[in-house]
Amino acid sequence: MTNNQSSEPDILYKIRKLVVEYHTRGVVVTAVDHVDLDIQRGEVLGLVGESGCGKSTLGKALMRMIEPPGEIVGGELWFDGTELLSLPEREIREYRGSKISMIFQDPMTSLNPVQRVDEHIIETIKVHEPETKKSAALERAQALFERLGIQKRRLNDYPHQLSGGMRQRTMVSLGLALNADLIIADEATTSLDVIVEAKLVDQLEEIRKEFWVTILLITHNIALVAQIADRIAVMYAGKIVEIGYVNDVFLNPLHPYTQGLLQSVPNIKFDEREDLFKMPGEPPSLSDPPQGCRFHPRCPHVMPICTQVEPQLLENSPDQLVDCWLYQNLPEGYESTIEVEK
Amino acid sequence: MSPGLRRYIFVRILLTIPMVLILVTVVFFVLRVIPGDPAVAILREGASEEQLASFRAAAGLDQPLHIQYFRYISGVVRLDFGEAMKRSVPVMQEIRTFFPATVELAIYSMLITASVGIFFGAYAAHNRKSAADYGIRISSIILYSLPIFWLGLMLQMIFGAQLGWLPVSGRLSPGMTPGPEETITGLYTIDAILNRNWVLFKDAILHLILPSITLGLVLAGIFTRLTRANMLDVLEQDYITAGRARGIWERVLVYRHGLRNAFIPIVTLLGLQVALLLAGAILTETTFSWPGLGRLVVQRIYDRDFATLQGAIIFFALIVAGVSLIVDILYGFLDPRIRY
Amino acid sequence: MNISSPNTTAQTSKLVDENIGFVRRIWRGRIWYGTEWYITVIGGLILLGVTMMTILAPVLAPYDPNEFIGAPFTPPGRGQQALVSRTGENPVPSASEITDEVVGVQRNQNGVNLAKELNYEYERYQNQEELLTALENGEVDLIFINQELVPEVLGAYPNLGVVDEKLGRSYRLGTDNLGRDISSRIVWGARTILGVALASALLSSFVGIPLGLISGFAGGKVDRTLSLVMDSIYSFPGLLLAIALAAMLGPGLLNVAVAISVIYIPTFYRVVRGQVLSIKESLYVDAARSLGAKSSNILRRYIFPNVIPSVVVVFSLNIADAIITAAGLAFIGLGLPPDIPDWGYDLSKGHSFLVAGQWWMITFPGIMITLVAAGFSLFGEGLSEILNPRLVK
């Protein structure tokens, strides 16, 4: 475990200046652009953003699972004290599934249709712990299933015989089979019905406490992050524009994009925000992003500097970082056109 | 066996009957109804009027159509295709003597096709967009475009005439044909093993090499492309990515998870390959003078033997229908989504 | 809900929609499609070559394909003669001055035709020894021998000398058993093979496509019966059906084309029916129906334009198959009548002479068939990957 300052919470995954590019059809697209992110041990971090903002790419990059034509071109991934980018492929493979595991969006296609459910779990355990006997692995599988509320007999079924909710819980049990430290859930509940989603979210909450596992919840569903996450990170066009505790960010969003986004999220409670905020424009294409701050074409408080120079993700107050010139002293030659109380 | 599977097989068996009926009817019409008088076409213009008449009588072509059809169908059901012309030997008996040779050639060719096809198809899919992928794709296209008999002739010339390593024609060297007491299956290699007659086995294998490579390689051209396409579909599925995210070895992912899933459609493709195989056998047997059913068909075309031609075609049709039935049932066992 | 890899639609549209010339757009496709583009272009070039060969056959082919122009079995590149006489007694400074001298020639060799052409007096001898002894003992003053034999002959008969060399024609690809020029037969053969393949592909598409459209669009009983019939034919060994048909119809360009086309009707049917079914279920057809469009309108403007790309791909692959099947039929003697130059026919003729070592009779037609068939397949495969990846199973 790395020794870090006493006040500093225990950081499980330190991501520094991560850059991921896609080379498709003669066009270079920067999906993740110099992202800095700390994931604290034991927390649920919600990573939100609209389609094409790069959050899924970031999730895959954390497991070094970027397939060509994508490529991690820069940055450092400090997981529990080890820099993952420098590891050879053979060693990184050992991290996948045992230290970091992933749950995917569509439960219907995430399990091998010709392989029984128990074979999935036993295989995963055997890959990382070859010496464990089959029977021991089966017992662990049964315990996991029981813990997640699925009947044990379902272990001998084939994936197509399980319902959507059961399959997603199987994926969770696969993630926990080797006591992974971090579970990355990439739109894990998107294709589930809202009641099943709610139950899965409850279970994730219980599991987090019991298995002391950190969860990175990647989703476009901001209301879901409000329900379950401790902290929230908002991504826009390949960059993280704001990070903070959910209570702070939801009550006092700093970045104009976060403000707009939170006001355009529909709320089912009556007499709450009767009309949705209508943000102008559309998310930019990542192949030739706007100059300077990428949100400036849609930003209500745009300043001259915003259209030329990219701001930095800096700490505005303890535990709340924001990537916007409104909260940073401007380099000389530019003056702030809008008075904002710090 | 789950009710679902039993139902699936029962339906498949029932479905084969209309299929065979349609096939047999198509053959019936092809050989009789299309424009032009079959007798003239078979005996060519030179034939005199009474030769034509005797030919029609022998083939029963002078009967009204529905009677011909009724007699034809009843013959098919009893596997009795009448007498071979000018030989007064029941066609079925001739088929029974020549068919084992075709089966043996087909088996070894299929082994080559499947092994080359699955290996290179899976390899190409695994290393998509690499030089190997394009190399394999283009060479498989060229392989399939090779006319079978031309490849056969070339191999005969190089390995037979020039280098003299391999026999270029026939199933066995002269004088090696096993007597009736040794013939069990009619497949020399199998019989040789059963009788532990290693000399016969060696000779039979030597004779098999060139023809089965010719037929096997050409068909491997299609099979590689189809396996690659199926493997690509499978490798793009989420459960492969999910497996990778669980740290499973890349090789295991491709050749165990991937192939096991891709294997199901590949099995159905094998069914289709059998049809291509039988078609290819006709040309291969003619090139290598391999005494099989295919060569019999070609020879009987020269002899204008209408009955054998019709009998052989129907027999082939039944074989193909049988194989596709077996393949479909296999499909049911292989795919858990149907079994349960 | 959202697309995991970044959304590049807006950017890529820049690449496509600038209204640049057709050729430049194809060239720009290179970066767009990568290697698939190269495959399609190679296939396209082969097709272009074959069609040029078909159109320019009279210009390209040195001789008439059916004319017995040279001596049988002349190896490739050979055919030219050398004029040889006894040294010292050279009656004529060069071939052109021959007036009434008698020239000795060997039976079945190109010298005979050359002598006839230059209307010399000539004397035919059974074999080379008789010819040379005739020259030696003065029966004849000059003889024609194959140009490549000069060193060997002069070595053996020092008292002979070469008067003139490189006379008459050389046959680039040699001649066949009847002395016909193989290169001409190759050039003229392109027209035949392309004609048969194209005719059969057109025939099978004229029957297969409409049936596929009806079956896909109508559905219900019609669809079930049609697909059962088509599936049974589809699983049948095509060549055998073609053999039966060809045997019944007899030789003739159209007959062979019909024989081959029957096999490929199910292929067109299955692809078109599959496409129509998937398009029929698509939302934009539902939207058209809710607009109140008539079925004919939907078929014409919504379904057919979206089916065309896949039909083009199947058409191209189908021609490749037809070429190989036509060659197969010719090989077993069910091909075209002998007077039409056909690669398959040449191959089947070459078969018997192979043992005697005349390899060139079968090598060149074989290469051409493979090249043209591969060309169509490459074109089809590349196109299918570009138009809708992994469509043609």
Place this chain on the structure above:
Amino acid sequence: MSEKPEVNIRENLVEVINLKKWFQIQSGMLDGVLSRETIYVRAVDGVSFNIRRGEVFGLAGESGSGKTTIGRLVIRLEEPTEGEVIFDGIDLASVKPSEMRKMRRRMQVIFQDPMASLNPRMTIGEAITHGLKIHFPGDSENHRDTAFNMMEKVGLTPPSSFYDKYPHQISGGQRQRVVIARALVTLPDLVLADEPIAMADVSVRALLLDLMVRLKNELNLTYLFITHDLATAKYICDRIGILYLGKMVEIGELRDVYTHPLHPYTQALMAAVPIPDPRERRTQTMPAGEIPNPINPPSGCRFHPRCPIAQAICSSEQPELQELELGHLVACHFAEDFL
């Protein structure tokens, strides 16, 4: 453009009475002959509701609830197994096909996936004017202007730069605006919107919702708004019906159903939808199990296996829709307890 023909104003534009749609499972050639009784999926099993003129009637339900099928039955893209659909006083079953095609002008559809609902081989202009060509072949010369006018309204400005483009050359949001323009250009009465904004991003969604509401008022349309997202439905619907496994469990004014739902399933749904406010975290427990297999739905009230207040009667008798409050109907034997 001819003004919409005047029709005697009737309170309900659409009346749906006991609508049923059963899909046969085995459709194989021999299967019909073989199996003793054919098995059906009862996707829609007796649903009745009315849509008032000028109203946005919401139809909400999870997967397998039959909401999309009902939508397609209302605008006659599919024939019902049983029950009637009365459109503006006309029973659609009695309308001849040719007549039905003319009626189509009055009922249009907006689908969920903008890319799949536009013909890739037709330009934006052709797509929008196709409806005009069918229903107003006469004045074809000003079809282009009508289309430009509508494109202006839906925010595809300047229309000339979009008219000749193909769907793959414009963004997702723009494509959905083309779909809306195509549906509204023939000035319909009823618009079926089947999850129209589910594919859009959160920031774009508000714009599309606002656009749809504005156009409704401007062209006095009536929407049948189908969605699985109750939070979004709150911002556009006037009345809402909740579906479960092919049956209507609750109908009512939006405020009534959202503030005090009477059916246990609706209550669970309302509680399950996450609220975008960390201080209001859900406490209610969720009903057990998942949506059963529609092939053999549970007997009696279909929700009874998962219902927290289920009694013996629930598994034997199917509850009918009763009006417990003015305009607030519910199909549950014990709904009174929640009044």
